[in-house]
Amino acid sequence: MLTFEQKLAIIESFPQLQRKDVSLGRINFHYEESVTEKKNVVYHLHPNGNGFVYAEYLEEYEPDAKGFVNIRDFSEKELRSIIEKSIESLSPRPAAEEAIIGDADEERWVNEENQTLILISEEDTWNIYSGLNLENVFSSYMEALQYLEEEGFTRK
Structure with a gap:
């Protein structure tokens, strides 16, 4: 399992995302160019390593009722992949x-x-x-x- 710092470094490597600090030390990352009302790609990344990525439109994941997938046990490759796919799913088509x-x-x-x-x-x-x-x-x-x-x- 990746540490909070490792997850944070991976997520911050995506220049499309903007960091938004929220309560209890949690961090959200927004994608401002989203073509939907959803702007959160990463939701409530917590210092304990827990967090969520928006995957409502991604068929290979089973999101919760709000469209998010828990990333607690994701590897670096898995985390990068789901974030890339999430951003792509929220991006305008050419x-x-x-x-x-x-x-x-x-x-x-x-x-x-x-x-x-x-x-x-x-x-x-x-x-x-x-x-x-x-x-x-x-x-x-x-x-x-x-x-x-x-x-x-x-x-x-």
Whole structure:
């Protein structure tokens, strides 16, 4: 388990976050550019090592009723990952992506070289985009998944 000081150093390494000291020695970290009402990415980081990260929109975590995940036992890698994903989930989409995605549900897939593909269901097809470029079209979700996995992509 990371100490309070280690967690604090990791969190403070994210320049997008602003520190806000609160009661009982706890610290919040806000993301002011959030496109939602939620600004807290890190909530009530406590000197005993307890704290929470906002993960309402992250499928790989099970947040509490307020949308937070307890980070008490997180490793450095796990803590960095959840904070990066939390910030990304609260960030505005680039205009080009917004034009493609709109209100559609999307999945983001990334490979070892940090290239990202976006999988979107459009009418009766599953389309894979790289930026603004349509990379591939599939008639089923399973076909799209198989393609992405064969190409070395994992779900973000």
